Amino acid sequence: MTALPTQSTGETPLFGPESQFRDFFDDPRWALAIIRATVLEAAHPQVGAALVDNSTFLAHPWRRLRNTFLSMRRMFDADPVVREREAARLNRLHARMSGSDARGRPYDAMDRATRAWVVATLFESAVTMCRMSGQPLDQDTMERMYAEYRSYLAALDGDAGELPEDLHDFWPYFDRVVENELENTEAARVILYRLFDHLPAPVLFEGTPTLWAAGRAVVGPLLGAITVASLPEPYRRRAGLTEIPGAATLMQGAYLAAGLTRFLPQGWIDAESIIEVVSLRPDSDDPRARTVAALRSRMKRASALLRLLTPLSGATDPWAAPEPSAGSGESRRSAEEFFRQVLDQTGDGYLDWPDLAAMARELSTRLDLDEPAETRLYDAFAAWWRELQAALDTDGDGRVSAEEYAAAVPSLAGPALIRVAEVLFDATDKDGSGTIDADEYRSLFRTAFHRDLTVTDGTCGRSAFVSDFLSFMSGRRTNTPYDPLLADA
Known part of the structure; x- marks a missing residue:
């Protein structure tokens, strides 16, 4: 050696x-x-x-x-x-x-x-x-x-x-x-x-x-x-x-x-800061979020002006982020959007085990899990994949196509997905207190704690966490904390 x-x-x-x-x-x-x-x-x-x-x-x-x-x-x-x-x-x-x-x-x-x-x-x-x-x-x-x-x-x-x-x-x-x-x-x-x-x-x-x-x-x-x-x-x-x-x-x-x-003067270019700012959400409690929000506002105005100058651009770019809808901050994705943006993590047009493994990998990376907790999370996602495959893989090819998913329009909140939510909660609850506090929440979502702190006292309980996770994964709601967790580019 x-x-x-x-x-x-x-x-x-x-x-x-x-x-x-x-x-x-x-x-x-x-x-x-x-x-x-x-x-x-x-x-x-x-x-x-x-x-x-x-x-x-x-x-x-x-x-x-x-x-x-x-x-x-x-x-x-x-x-x-x-x-x-x-x-x-x-x-x-x-x-x-x-x-x-x-x-x-x-x-x-x-x-x-x-x-x-x-x-x-x-x-x-x-x-x-x-x-x-x-x-x-x-x-x-x-x-x-x-x-x-x-x-x-x-x-x-x-x-x-x-x-x-x-x-x-x-x-x-x-x-x-x-x-x-x-x-x-x-x-x-x-x-x-x-x-x-x-x-x-x-x-x-x-x-x-x-x-x-x-x-x-x-x-x-x-x-x-x-x-x-x-x-x-x-x-x-x-x-x-x-x-x-x-x-x-x-x-x-x-x-x-x-x-x-x-x-250039030393410190003017900081790769870590640049990557953080590019991926920072305006609703984060990071001090730089206000600057990011101002930049996004200016870019939206520039984008609107560009659309006026190029009216013949009628085709929709499937890879571009959708414009936010007016009204409340929450809306629903179509089944096709949910499949592409959330389920198909590898972008090959199908849902199979590597997609769910990618979800487990991302969550494990965010939480910096050690081996036992990481293995429990992977095992939970593997059980969910077996449940999805049994319910949605109608042609038996070992994967789920967008068409198979859209045709079934399933509720994904089966027992295995509930188990995923519970394991994820336990992994996020680092101190084992039975609740997720603001720091633990930020470790998972990289953003501020959005719940009503006067009601929850700055924490999120197991039932609320599991309910939110299932609502996102089965109801396909956008603009929730789970959206940037699994759907961000």
């Missing part, structure tokens, strides 16, 4: 604020590099199959981005306890992902060589982004950063043996995988050509579908072209990816422009 990377006393720490990774944490270039790395990951047959079957990156990309960002921050935390806890969580998550791709080839998210490739793409894309932006890394910095990423892999796998020990040997390894193993997978194609074109609006842009669609129509193709141009030429050739004329120049310009932000 290869030993974990080590460092002598006095050297720059491999984790924490002084690590090379943290130097790139708030770097705008990293946004371009992470897209590139994700495509290279998805081009690996094992990763691509796991993404298509299990990931919510298509239907809920912003939620996936936030969770990935949080995970990376934990994995590079200075506190080894934080790193070990997150590594254990990731391993439990990946252990639940296995199956076969469309060609019958098995995949396993715990495959050590595949996990090493994911880490390799992150390292290589960071090196590439520096080179493309005119700031190539010196050899010492590159070697230190490589040691950090090997330590990251070691924290997950117990050792970093699947990556070459020496940086000099890494480049032949990387080239070999690119030339011999990567494919034009469905997941890679979705990221390059479908995700950007249909990227749903984040919370900040809800209620402004015209403005969001207009901006996306310009930025989406540009990001796709930049990403394709940045990929290794052997993979572009194997995958048949056509590079648009001028895309290389555009890519270079994008990286150079992003690199100019290094001249």
Whole structure:
């Protein structure tokens, strides 16, 4: 077994604020590099199959981005306890992902060589982004950063043996995988050509579908072209990816422009704050919510003006957030909307176990559950899936189509769903008091406690919580706390 990377006393720490990774944490270039790395990951047959079957990156990309960002921050935390806890969580998550791709080839998210490739793409894309932006890394910095990423892999796998020990040997390894193993997978194609074109609006842009669609129509193709141009030429050739004329120049310009932000005062760009603001709901008790509400109001006015200027846009964008209805804050979704926005978490047009597993995964991540509580939640969702499959899978293909769901128009509040609500309540009630207080409520919903505090004394009891959860899942009501929990992009 290869030993974990080590460092002598006095050297720059491999984790924490002084690590090379943290130097790139708030770097705008990293946004371009992470897209590139994700495509290279998805081009690996094992990763691509796991993404298509299990990931919510298509239907809920912003939620996936936030969770990935949080995970990376934990994995590079200075506190080894934080790193070990997150590594254990990731391993439990990946252990639940296995199956076969469309060609019958098995995949396993715990495959050590595949996990090493994911880490390799992150390292290589960071090196590439520096080179493309005119700031190539010196050899010492590159070697230190490589040691950090090997330590990251070691924290997950117990050792970093699947990556070459020496940086000099890494480049032949990387080239070999690119030339011999990567494919034009469905997941890679979705990221390059479908995700950007249909990227749903984040919370900040809800209620402004015209403005969001207009901006996306310009930025989406540009990001796709930049990403394709940045990929290794052997993979572009194997995958048949056509590079648009001028895309290389555009890519270079994008990286150079992003690199100019290094001249801004330190602290002006904070990735964590940006992600928080983009996903912050105006009804949150976060102090920044008032600013977010003001921004949304201005964007709604801009969106209304844009609609006046483009009256021939009659088609409805299925990926845009619906305009809020007038009157009270609560309305009903159609069965089709509920299926697409809530039940079909993976965005493949069907309801099956990976969709419910994605719900359990999101809830477990929000609450930062330990293994026993996480397992109870997954087991409850698995029982609910068996109940749904028995009631709705009329053709026996092992999944529920939108048509099967709409035709049945079922009440989903069966015994198994009640059990899900009860287990979720217990997981949220961290102190076991029998009620959910404001802090516990905020951990789950990331927003303020909305109940009448003079009546509930700032707490939510089990029966009220279960009732609200069932009302949402069976009555398909919108604008409840559960809406951003499971339906946000």
